[in-house]
Amino acid sequence: MATFARFAAFAPKGQAVPHVPQPPLPWGTAWETDNDEQSQLLSDRVPHVPPVPHGNDDAWNENDWQAAFDERAGVLEYDEGLPRSQAEALAREQIGKQRRA
Secondary structure (H helix, E strand, O other), X not given: OOOHHHHHHHOOOOOOOOOOOOOOXXXXXXXXXXXXXXXXXXXXXXXXXXXXXXXXXXXXXXXHHHHHHHHXXXXXXXXXXXXXXXXXXXXXXXXXXXXXX
């Protein structure tokens, strides 16, 4: 086992130990609460982003539902090991429930 004396024999003589920077303190520490002024300066520079209006929420079309069905059937077939006919039947049932909801 290496000891400090053996390590010191290899260490260069007369050189100062370089400064090792410390990581910043995590969010929510007491240090962060002291920097309210700095936080306010940052929040002043970030522009306000308005929320997206509800009119932009497009409903799914038939292509979206077909893609969801294909993906679900593929997962059931390859990941669950079901035969293709059973996987498609189960996917049709599950996607149908989502569609009605």
